[in-house]
Amino acid sequence: MPLVAYIGLSAILFVIGVMGVLLKRNALTIFMSIELMLNAVNVALAAFARHHGGLDGQIFVFFVMTVAAAEAAVGLAIFIAIFRLKKTTDVTEINLMRW
């Protein structure tokens, strides 16, 4: 398969992720959308690495996965705390930090 197909897939996934972050109200969905964006980048990284014949991109993918896992752990912990307080995961309901 040509490189452009991988890049196209990566772009589509990324846009879907962005749309999810911007439009969804449920915090968990937003989280999943962020994960989608990260993985879209992973696809691109792996494709470019393969194309150029280097290993750097593929190793970087592992880093991204590790960071994504850590981020998910922290983020979920925060949302559990918020859920205990507000009984909701709707991000439009959560605006304590406004002026």
Add this chain to the structure above:
Amino acid sequence: MSFLHLIWLIPLLPLAGFVINGLLGKRMPRPVVSGIACLAVLASLVLAVGAIRDLHDQQGLADMLNNGSALSAIGARPGADGFGAVLAPTDPDHGLVLDPSIPRARQIQWTWLSVGNLSVKWGYSLDPLSAIMLLVVLGVGFLIHVYSIGYMAHDEGFARFFAYLNLFMAMMLVLILADSFLVMFVGWEGVGLCSYLLIGFNYRDMFNSARDQSCADAGRKAFIVNRIGDFGFMLGMLLILVTFGSLDFGQVFRGVHVLAQVPGSQGLLTAMALLLFVGATGKSAQIPLFVWLPDAMAGPTPVSALIHAATMVTAGVYMVCRCAALFTAAPLALTVVAVVGGLTALLAAAIACTQTDIKKVLAYSTVSQLGYMFLAAGVGAFSFAIFHVMTHAFFKALLFLGAGSVIHALSGEQDIRRMGRLTRVLPWTFGTFAVAAVAIAGIPPFAGFFSKDSILAAVFYEQPILWVAGAFTAGLTAFYIWRLVFLTFLGSDRVEKERRGHLHESPWSMVAPLVMLAFLATVGGFLGVPAFLAESVPGLHAAAEWLPGYLEPVFREAHVVGAGMGALGFHDPAHGAQVAAGSAAGHGGVTAAGEWGLMALSVLLALAGIAWAWLLHGRAGELAARLAAALGGGYRLARDRFRIDELYDRILLKPFYFMCRAADAFDRFVIDLLVNLVAIATEITGHVLKLFQTGSVRAYALSVFIGVVALVTFLVMS
């Protein structure tokens, strides 16, 4: 090791008394407090007497010089005695430097300031001029310390009082012994501080309820008026420093001699002398800065006697005499000194004739007598000025202490309209007060006669117009002081009933100093009997102008300059020496007959003043009131102190307050406005920017997204 090596201890002992009493006085019994204070002064007095004796011990001085101990400072290493300075034994700038020709002993203790080319050493110098002042200040000071034991016995602030008094003595001694302008200035400011502290001693009490003035206000007034004078002193010092590069008396006066030969240097010398004189007018209460002294009477009476009559206020006279070389090199400045002194003497005497507060009368009398001293200095008769400083210290301290004794007996009454017929209750006070009154009035052979007559004679030859003012003042002096005696001690009994209960003669600690001072006020004048008088009265020959002769070496250099410039035909003391030697009958064409005439005239004036006082106040009758009514406006003007306080209020304070208000408005409406504008702008910006802070995660995410898109677009496009 002679007493000359211990000069540095003289100011230090009262300072130690101040530290002990100031820190521990409250926890010590009163006899210990007063004992420490009096003994500190007495010990200084003993040291001073010893040092002066050694100063005149020609053989001893010669031995010290031959041994090299003077220059090499053997035994004069104050470092070992807690001064903190370790001196090289061969350093001629330190230790004891003797000049037997004057004779003068200088003791340099340590280098106080060393900045660039300027090096100020903390040093003392003892010569006849400072010796006389030392003896007067320590002698009168000790008597007043003793007197205060009785006077302050019932006061809560006993220890505080004695601590301040000792600090004052220390500072006054520094001022007198100073060897440079800057060291003198330390003492100068120190006595000003003590004056402020002691005027406001009863800081909670009202001093003048009519003008809503507390004792603390009176202290502040004294301090601030003095600051104005001190500003002149400081400017004078700076000008001297810039011109001569030194503040050391010796170097400056040598510089004056050199500068006086340079054509066109008159302006500079006159400026220096006049600026220093501004300082003297503040400290010595002369026109235009005399307004603080009458209000200084808010302090306890021993303070009025010690600081505001006998010692501190004469510091200005002492300074002018110390700078005689500078003043004689600037004849114009000297004339200003004489005119200011003469006018002050006359003005203050006129006010003193109308006051009804016993201490106010004495305060104006002090201003007037200080005017005499400046009058003497202003005609170049510096030794007569110091002579009058001495006799005035005796009789004016006595007058104040006597007034204090009366006030003490009457439980605080100061109004002479509510006194009278106190002779039987206060026999000792009356007797000594009368001696002082005779002395100040100028009746021979009491102290004031000789000093005042010498001054008037000197003024007669130099400034005849001022002599008229001085002679008239002499009459006024006799009048107001005897008016005081008649109203206070004689005449009808006008004491209020409730005060009559505790009428009593004062305790011995107060009476003994009165008697001592009365003795001094009686015989003090014989130190300076005019030569022509000494010639003609058997047994007085040895006393002929002893004091002017004693001081002569100090002023010799000054007179050399003055005579060289032909500006002043010096009456004193070359004149005295001439007459004493019998080489010439007089000076400037004046004969001994002229001297006799002048003296007879001044005695007549004094007697006339006393007689006039008796006519008006000594006997029953309405004459005084009728005269006051006849004089009308003039009398009221004098009674209201020529409204000088009000005048200063009008022409100085009002514009000053206006300036303050203008500055306040500028600050409020211009400076504050600018500052507030910045604050308002920041606030408005904040209000706008806070609108972005919605708290909505999606809004933040959107703005991040838009930002990224914009950034990428920008990067791709470029």
